Structures are given as structure tokens and as C-alpha cells.
Amino acid sequence: MAGKTLYDKLWDAHLVRQNEDGSSLIYIDRQILHEVTSPQAFEGLRMAGRKPWRIDANLATPDHNVPTTERAGGVDQIVDPVSRIQVKTLDENCDEYGIVEFKMLDERQGIVHVVGPEQGMTLPGSTVVCGDSHTSTHGAFGALAHGIGTSEVEHVLATQCLIAKKMKNLLIKVEGDLGVGVTAKDVVLHVIGVIGTAGGTGFAMEFGGSAIRSLSVEGRMTICNMAIEAGARVGLVAVDDKTIEYFKGRPFSPTADQWEAAVANWKNLVSDDDAQFDKVVEINAADIKPQVTWGTSPEMVVAVDGTVPNPANAKDADEANSITRALEYMGLNADQAITDIKLDRVFIGSCTNSRIEDMRAAAAVVKGRKVASTVKQALVVPGSGLVKAQAEAEGLDKIFVEAGLEWREPGCSMCLAMNPDKLGNGEHCASTSNRNFEGRQGFGGRTHLVSPAMAAAAAITGHFVDVRDFELNS
């Protein structure tokens, strides 16, 4: 019998029952709740007279709506009344049911996908869900993690299970050494460019190969975070020593007497050598350069030394139409050099790139330099209060502020502009976030997805530049 993939193992370990109609019930170990996709779930629970199945499986924190400017006044000082009600509703629901919540003024508050692993809430071998598509992030630790809709949030609250259908297995194998200045973000953008934004639909997407193993766990989180941008709900990386080391001493990690048993269990969380994948895509790490998206879908991506595509060279009429439409929205010309794109704003943050490693990478580029006078605003938004504290302990905040960047409070911020941080109509932004959809960062806003180092370099020069040409002043 062929071996099992990591996904097969996780699926089998969580299977509660298989129904006659082909659907399955899988058990959910962890649910993370935030203010945007949970209010209707709690309301549904109440209206049906149901109670949460297991309180200790849940953790909540507000992130999408929270302001990133001075916030000492707490929830009551959120200016937008609709946002304020949503954050208050999360607080009230968690208080009512006794769910642990890191509220807005708690130092542990932050973006759900940064907070979960940081607290050891996400653990290898667990199933993790959240009403947010970037829940794929947690797969970086060998957890089966994916985004769900609000009806499913309610379903998990009420039953601790999901009705699911097993996905297919896809392996993205990145072999070789990544070049200097080429980061996890560039790897995943390159992968999306190769397989397309629907290339992973219906698959659990495991990332393997020597280039992935060489990445830190934070880099692996960036990669799994964007599995969904290639259509895969689930991203995965096998457990190794770095994974295990990461969880030592985290607040919700196994206690001392459970640690050895947990580690023994976690070490099995790898795909077997003879595991069968439904599809394998091989990528040569040496081919990957720093990436920049030019269009309105994450698959519209090229290397920084490339040019904006020309619809005349498209493979068919549909692609030509898509390119033409994207160029028009983005205000770009066919064949324009990527390095000629000028930036109005820069955003360093989001669940993709707001961890300490990202802060350090950006700080190393801007240290001793100044943001270009043509850039209206460059924001740095740490992913959690604890990331913020760590960065400040390392003096990174001072480096950013001296260079002319703004150092903010944690939250989702300009990634999706539900709070006051947003792009103006027609503005170009170098952004470390995950989606360059039309209007995503603000009405008429033009997003270019890049790594933290590339965003920082663009802030200094005012246009895209190959970060490999930058001498680091660290």
C-alpha cells in the first residue's frame, strides 16, 4: 500500500464519521474568531437555542476593523460607528459565552493568523479553522487549517465538527537555494504565477523541497498564507525541528509533562516517502527573482527586472481581454518596465508579512535612509502587540520613524482597508499583503504585491527597484 501524504494523515486523524451520502464529519480542534465573520454565527446559535460545544477550542481577537493609530481610548474611541458596533459585538459575544478574547487593548491582540501560532493555539497535527480565507497560514506547522464561511463558523461552534469532503493532494516542490534578497513571499508569488490563481482549487497544497525546508517557520507561514491565492484552501509544510523548536514555551503549548508525547506525535507529521500525490509541480529555486504584481489578480506577477505584459502577446483572446482590463484599472502601459512604476504609498503589514522577521527585513533596508519625497505615506503595521513589543525592544520602530515611515498599532489595516488606512482613487501602493483585487485597499486603489524588503526599497526610491541592488546598512 502506498504511503500517506501529510494531508491524508491529518484527515484520517480527524475523521469522526463517514456518512452514507459520501460526506464526512471532521473534528475541529481549534477555531479562531474575529469581529467580521462571527456576529451572524453567534446570532444563529442564539436563535436556534444552541450553546457552543467546547469553549476551550476557541480564541478570539478583533483585527479587521481596529484602528492602527493611537488607541488608548479602546473600543469606544473607534470613530467609525459601524466598525465600533462590530468590535463591541465580538466582545459581548465572547463575554457571554466565556470565550478567551484578546481585546483591543490587550498586548496579545493582533491579526488572527499571527496570534494563533504566537500563542501556541495553533499546534502541529491540529485542525484549525477561522472565518477568514488566510487560515491556510497555519498549515506551515503541519496543521490542517482552512478558511470557512460564517455558517460554518456557527456549525463549528455548535458541533465542533465540519461537514467536509476530502481534497486532492498537490505537492509544490521547490528545490535548490534561494538567491540573496529572494524571500518566501517571492517564492509564493512565483508559484502563483506558474500555476495560476485557480491552479490549486480542490487541492490541499503541500510545499516541500530543500528551498522550503531552508525557510524559517515565519517564511513558511507567508507561503501557506497565500496558498488560497492559488485556489487551495489548505497549505501545508511538513513538521521538522524548526517547527518543534518554535512551540517551546508558548502560552498554549503542551505543558512540560505532555511535551515529549506531543513531540513524538508531531514527528510523524510528514508525507511518507512513497506517498502518492494527485499532482506535483516542480520549481527550481534558482529561477526565482524578487516578484512584483502588475495587475488585479495575484497571478499577474513578474520579476522586478521584467516588464508589464502586452495583450498583443497573450495566448488567447480571453487572456488579452484580462490583461487589457487590468492595465486600464492599474493605469499602466504594456511593455512598461516594472522599475518605472511610481508609488504613492507603501504598506508593510498583513497576515502575510507582519511578523518580526518581516519587520527586521524591512528595517534593514530603510536603516539610515529616507522615504522618497514623492511617497505620501509609508505604513508599518506589526501583526500583533507582541510583535510590536519585540520590534521596539530591538529598536526597529526608531529605524522606521527616522526613515520617515509610520509605526502603527497591530491589525489588518490597509490589507483590506476596513479601518481608516486606505488608498486614494488611482494611487499605487507597494504592499506586502496578499490580494491586488480591484478596490481591495481602497476605492480605485492600485496594489502591487511584494516582499517586505522590496516594499521598503520602493519606499526609499519612490519606484520599484531590485532589492538585490540595495546595500544593507545593518
Added chain:
Amino acid sequence: MKKFTTHTGVVAPLDRVNVDTDMIIPKQFLKSIKRSGFGPNLFDELRYLDEGQPDQDCSGRPINPDFVLNKPEYAGSSILLARNNFGCGSSREHAPWALDDYGFRAVIAPSYADIFFNNCFKNGLLPIILTEDEVEELFQAVAAAPGMSLTVDLENQKVVSPDGKEYSFEVDDFRKHCLLNGLDDIGLTLEHADDIRAYEAKRRAEAPWLFDAIK
């Protein structure tokens, strides 16, 4: 949940690939704590020429006359015809809520993003998968006869055009059963509460560190 058995309605053609959930319902409208009222803001940035705000009366806003839903022949449409990878992007269930609130009962496309696809079934909205060729044929039929209707028959898994042509589609048995009968799947899952408790007891023994830690 609302039942879905058969439905006949006007087809609106939305001819673009990768229609994302930010396009279906932009983020500023996700601040609502309700499940209803999203219809006026469905496709807000395509449908109107200005930037929409939550709780705004949309009746006086400048509309984009080129957008399909603003054309008189597609007024009252209830079946959306779309291209590949419809509903990609975020997990927001506000996307099917907005389609439903506007009056759509079914979407026809060659492929969907997984989370959106799943969310539709929880809200009585039927996402139908036809082949790229069949979808192209329907786009051409609608172009030749704007305002035409289609009939969707879930029981027999068919889409029927006015000239009697039938297009078959696949749908999971469980999802079909829930839609045809308007069933609440939480209630169905709780019928297996004993299985869940048995699994949980085994899990607690095998991985005790996943219990009672978060408090």
C-alpha cells in the same frame, strides 16, 4: 434554510474570469452584523460610479450604465452566468448573502473557488458547474436573446433553455438533499452527537494537550 427545487428566471451574463469576492461585495459592507440587506451593494464598484458607504440609500447614486445588472433587459434577473474561478478570494459569506439578497437563486459557471462554492449551499443559492463550452454557448444564446430565461431543475440536475435544450450538471448527494428539503445541517450533524463525543474522548486520550489549554 430556503429550499431550492426548480427555478425559472432571467439570466444575467457577467463576462469576466476570476470574479472575486471583493468585487461581489466590497469590504466596507462587511461591517454589518446582520445577514441581510447586502443586495443594494452587490457588485458595488462595478454597478455604481461613486464609492459606496455602509447604510447609505443607494437609490440616488450614479449608476454605471454599461454594467450588466443596470441594463433594462436584465432587470429582475435571478440566474447569474459567469466565467471560470467565480467567487475567488476571501471566505466572506457576505458574497452569497448579497447575491441572494439581490434576488439571485443560481449561478452558472465552469468553475468556482472552493470556499465560495461551499458557502452558496448554506444559503439556498445553487452554484451550477457546466463545461466551458456549455457556458460559452449560453453566453452566445443570451447575447442573441437578451433577457432570456432558463429553468433550473435541481431534482433532475438539469438546466433547460427556452428552446428545450438540456444541460446536465453534477451535485453532491448531501448538498442536493439539504437544498431540496431546506435542511439545517447543524441539526443533521447533531444527530451524530454520540459519534462526536466518542471521537472526542479518544482524541483527549491521544492528544491531551489540545484540551483545556485555552482558558
